[in-house]
Amino acid sequence: MKKRNLFFKETCLALLMVFALMLSGCTSTPEAEPAPEPETEQANQEVTTPENPDIILATTTSTQDSGLLDVLIPMFEEQTGYRVKTIAVGTGQALAMGEKGEADVLLTHAPASEKPLVESGAVTNYQLVMHNxxxxxxxxxxxxxxxxxxxxxxxxxxxxxxxxxxxxxxxxxxxxxxxxxxxxxxxxxxxxxxxxxxxxxxxxxxxxxxxxxxxxxxxxxxxxxxxxxxxxxxxxxxxxxxLNIYHVMQVNEEKFPKVNADGAKAFVEFMIDSKTQDIIGEFGMDEYGEPLFFKDAGKSEEEIGK
The missing domain is CATH 3.40.190.10 (Periplasmic binding protein-like II)
Known part of the structure; x- marks a missing residue:
């Protein structure tokens, strides 16, 4: 009788040990998932401030009075780190500033008066931007x-x-x-x-x-x-x-060494960029039911108005 009780106790103890082992296997801590890698997209990176961040833009009053520059200039500054000083005057005065090297980049709307500056080499990177x-x-x-x-x-x-x-x-x-x-x-x-x-x-x-x-x-x-x-x-x-046609252009650094050529080039490229062009083409639609300007980058003057 005693042997039978001992055998029963030993059997129960063995079963309890097996059950404990099975339970510990079921409740083991899972392996931790690897942490996600930090985002590396360029949009999340801070804009590096250019070595020479200040740009002088000489432009016509219509680009300012229409409100277009109030939209575009902050975008350009945020994207590039440049700071724009806008001088809104008549196109004749803006072109005179460029001819004297008193501005870095010009945005004007008098093609007949602009072309002599292009031909003389006072300005370079002459690009069609828009018209109304x-x-x-x-x-x-x-x-x-x-x-x-x-x-x-x-x-x-x-x-x-x-x-x-x-x-x-x-x-x-x-x-x-x-x-x-x-x-x-x-x-x-x-x-x-x-x-x-x-x-x-x-x-x-x-x-x-x-x-x-x-x-x-x-x-x-x-x-x-x-x-x-x-x-x-x-x-x-x-x-x-x-037709009222607008061009953007850099003042030539070879003639005027003090010109911020890098900043001027960045502004020209911004104005003819497809995303900027889309904004130009849509500007005014919400408020006036029609665009105030039509985008023209990549076109010739002969194609405008057709």
């Missing part, structure tokens, strides 16, 4: 009766013949050059009390034309950006001769 168009605007009363006329030339003639107020920028800007060219083409002197020059940018000139109930030639972008504050309407538009 010039429009003739005036008061709703339309004292010169120009809204039914077929061309801007006929409209200018009617304004002169009726001595209706015409407000000119008079600042040698791209818009001013275009307007003066129309008067020259129709061989009518732009003089008299009806013809008034402001010497101001496009935004201020539009305000003055509105206050005086006069006509003025403007780029479409600036007009659309400010039309809610103006008592002016579009009178003449749509002619191919009224």
């Amino acid at each position: 168009d010039f429009i003739l605007v005036g008061p709703s009363s339309d004292p010169a009766k120009v809204k039914d006329l077929k061309s801007v030339a006929d409209a200018f003639k009617a304004i002169s013949e009726t001595s209706s107020i015409f407000v000119s920028r008079g600042d040698d800007s791209g818009t001013d050059k275009k307007e003066k060219g129309i008067w020259k083409d129709i061989n009518i002197p732009n003089e008299g009390s009806w013809y008034q020059e402001t010497g101001q940018g496009m935004g201020q000139t539009l305000n003055i034309a509105s206050q005086k109930e006069g006509y003025t030639l403007t780029d479409r972008a600036t007009f659309l950006a400010q039309k809610d504050n103006l008592q002016l309407e579009i009178a003449v538009q749509g002619e191919k001769s009224l």
